[in-house]
């Protein structure tokens with residue numbers, strides 16, 4: 001199954017041109033406990049609904065960007081460059 005993803009640089013393209021980079025995560029604070037650090041590194045929300053994710057246009061401009069995708073329908077309501085993300089999401093870590 002394929003769907004369209006709008007690259008912020010290239011416009012709408014088949015999803016086959018992109019690679020998934022995972023859902024965005026929050027960095028653990030410098031004073032985090034071992035448990036908090038492990039949770040930040042290894043646990044994901046895995047939501048059924050809208051989630052913000054990292055994608056890379058692997059077969060195109062090779063740029064990393066963020067996409068808001070519905071995990072059930074694969075509908076993408078918004079894509080944007082990391083520097084254009086809302087301020088409340090700035091603490092989220094980049095993909096490994």
Ligand SMILES: [Zn+2]
Nearest residue numbers: 007010057061
């Ligand atoms: Zn692109």
